[in-house]
Amino acid sequence: MLSLGCFSQGLRDTLFVPKKNFLRAATELFVVQLLPWSYDKYIAKGEWAKLDINSIQRNLNPRNWEWDDNSFKTNQFGHPYHGNLYYNTFRSNGYSFWQSVPAAFAGSFVWEVAAETNKFAPNDFINTSLGGIALGEMTHRIAGKIVNNRARGAKRQMQEVFGFLVNPVNGANRLISGEWGRVHGKADTANQLKADLILVPGILMSKPIRQSCGARKSYMYV
Numbered sequence: 001m002l003s004l005g006c007f008s009q010g011l012r013d014t015l016f017v018p019k020k021n022f023l024r025a026a027t028e029l030f031v032v033q034l035l036p037w038s039y040d041k042y043i044a045k046g047e048w049a050k051l052d053i054n055s056i057q058r059n060l061n062p063r064n065w066e067w068d069d070n071s072f073k074t075n076q077f078g079h080p081y082h083g084n085l086y087y088n089t090f091r092s093n094g095y096s097f098w099q100s101v102p103a104a105f106a107g108s109f110v111w112e113v114a115a116e117t118n119k120f121a122p123n124d125f126i127n128t129s130l131g132g133i134a135l136g137e138m139t140h141r142i143a144g145k146i147v148n149n150r151a152r153g154a155k156r157q158m159q160e161v162f163g164f165l166v167n168p169v170n171g172a173n174r175l176i177s178g179e180w181g182r183v184h185g186k187a188d189t190a191n192q193l194k195a196d197l198i199l200v201p202g203i204l205m206s207k208p209i210r211q212s213c214g215a216r217k218s219y220m221y222v
Helices: 022-043 053-060 072-091 098-112 121-144 153-166 166-178
Strands: 197-201 203-206
Touching: 022 072, 022 098, 022 166, 072 098, 072 121, 072 153, 072 166, 098 121, 121 166, 153 166, 153 197
Parallel strands: none
Antiparallel strands: 197 203
């Protein structure tokens, strides 16, 4: 039998979670679409960025959708990276994993329909949404690990910069909210989860898992 005492209490974020801010999250979701579209239209002069009502109506019709043949780099990295920005507009504004998932799908759908004249590509939609969710959660947690809210001085600033490079949306939100460089005791508690395994013939057990599970002692048996 396998018993996981800690998990019976429900999985929850161990990172410092800011208060939810829907207005800022929605605005950022719009901005992370507007910026690349503006670059495509006004700087790169891309024909695909010259939108009109006809292209939008066409892309809303599933009969016009087609699988695109973009390069591997674009489909397997470019699209997931963009989706990760969509996802993190909500994830870094206090929303949980599942609450942030719709942002990746919504952002991808809007881009395919109303940000380029190319036909709606189902593979782009899938890669941007699902790839963005996976990459977005990873960058969210890695950035949270990089920045120690108790650190100070040059070391703290270096952490903030590296965290920003890993997750630009989260870094921007830290600047906007004043969290960038602010010292407080709310640290990532995931590092407190420790368990030592003891091997006994026929039995695998662990020592009590404390701290992250409160005062209750929890054991794991197989």
